Amino acid sequence: MQAWRSGRIFLAAGLLLAGCALPVAAQMPPTFVVDPANFIATTALPVVDLPSATIEPTGTAVPTAAPTASATPDVPTATATAQPTATAAPCLNPQGVYVDLLAPAVQLAKPIFTHVYLPPCYLKADGRAYPVLYLLHGMNQTPDIWDQVGLLAVADQLIINGEIPPLVIVMPRVNENGDFAAALAADLVPHIDSVLRTLPERSHRALGGISRGGGWALRSALDSPQLFGALGLHSLAIIWGDDNRITKALNRSVPAALPRFYLDIGANDSLQVSAAWLDGMLSVRNIEHTYLVQPGFHGPAYWRAQLPDYLRWYGSAWGDLPRGP
8 A cells, every 4th residue: 555645754553654865856756665674665775965975985905916037938827717706785865764663552642653864875775773862843743843953954965964873763743632751651662662673771862852742752751761771852842730749759860870961052042941950950960961042042943953963972882783775
C-alpha cells in the first residue's frame, strides 16, 4: 500500500507510506528501497550540495613496484592477472532523511506521532547502530518546528564535516492531555529501540526540548534518570507546579546519577526567571551544568541560531563513535 502524506514517509505498525522530504521543485518520482533490518520503505533522494562541507579522500595511494630486469631474458615473464576488487554496498541515502511513525502508547489514549531523522547512510543496513537524541517541541507547536529551524540541513552538515557522529533524532508530538513523561519513558523509548538500529545504553541517549518541551524534558529526565545521559533545556518553560517536583527529585538524586545539563536562554526572553531558578537549584547542589544567556528572544529565530551548538553539545558525549556517514 503506497500513498503520499505530507511529503514524508509514514510508518504505522511496521508500514511506511513513502514520500519525499524535498521542496516541490526538487521532488522526484519515488523509488522504493527496503531496509531489510527494519522493513522500512523509503524514497531515494537526489544529492544536494552542502556549501561548507568538504570531504577529503581518505584512501592512501600505494605505489606500484617498478619492473625489474629479468635475470634470464630468454624466459618470458608471467603476466599478472587483475583480480576483481570488492566494492562496498552503495549508500542509499547520502543525506539524512525524515520518516514519520506512530508509536504505541499504553500510558496515553492514542499512539505517539513521531518525526524521525535518519542520518546519511542509515539505509545502507550494514548493521551499524546509532546514538539517539529525543527533541521535544513547545506548547502550541508540533514536531515541524524542527524543520522550521533547519534541523535536517544542520545535522547533515555537522555529520559530513565530522563534527558530530551520525545519530538518530526522534521528535515526538507532545501530548499535553496525559503524562507524556511516563509515555516517553515506558512507551516511546522502548519502541524506538525495537524498530530502529540504536545504541540503547543511557550513555548514547540524550533528551532535549525548547520552551514547554524543555519542561517536559526536565520532568522526564528527573523521573527516569536511568534513560538519559544528557539533558538540554533551551528557552526553558517549567511546567506549572513542577517546582516542588523538581526540588524533591534533585534532593533525592546523587549528582553522578543525573544527566549532564545544558541550559540556555535568550537575553530578551521573558522566561529568564525559569532558567535562572533552575540554574540556582543546580548550583547550590554542586550539580555540574552549562548555563548560557545569549542574545535573542523566545522563538524560532533564536533556536535556529543556536541549533548547531545544541547538536555539537549533544554529540560531544559520543566521542567514542566514528565520525562521518
